[in-house]
Amino acid sequence: MKWVLAVFGKAGSPFIADEVDKYVKRLRGGVFPLEVVELKESKIDDRFPGNIVFLIGSAYGIDENLKKTADLLLSLSPLTFTHDHARVLFAEQLYRVQMVMQNHPYHHR
Template structure:
């Protein structure tokens, strides 16, 4: 399985970078994960929130591999437990979905074009997370999913 994390915004603080790097390192034995950072667009400079979303959306769509199943991280998306998420990834792999792209939008959400490209939506629940933290949580949950799937210790 190949996984691409498409995220709006750059990790600026070292603690976010360190956390992401740790999970990327832990994931290496299980899957290939790449991260595509899309520059965030200042709405004041872009001509408004919608224009900023559109510009970010163009970058997101360009970064999602054409053959990938696109999974948009959205508050209104389907909520899954860690075990259910692991099973879902296994089911996708069994159905031949070996290329996944998780999309984390910017602080003002994503464009309609990005929503249209998404094959499904996934949510960590009805809470709002900063996109930096959402990236760390997503990487951790992907790592946890692989550990669960293989029956290895980590998930409790």
């Protein structure tokens, strides 16, 4: 099983892609490796069976029918973030979660 961060569209800049990739690399070989998938359409098919999928919606949000199929709906914050910022924040948070699960002193680095 792995974590899948599914996002609509491509990263807005090389900086964003590099920052997210930094966490993808750190999570390799961990309890839950992270894969980032850039979706072209505003739907998810059955290509992620057995994985935990986190979806960052497009500028138009997430289709209500898709929301109804979710096991859980999360919000990063009551604040509004760009999609690029959400990618980096979410990847970092997944990394932090895994470090805490492994009793790693992540916040003391």
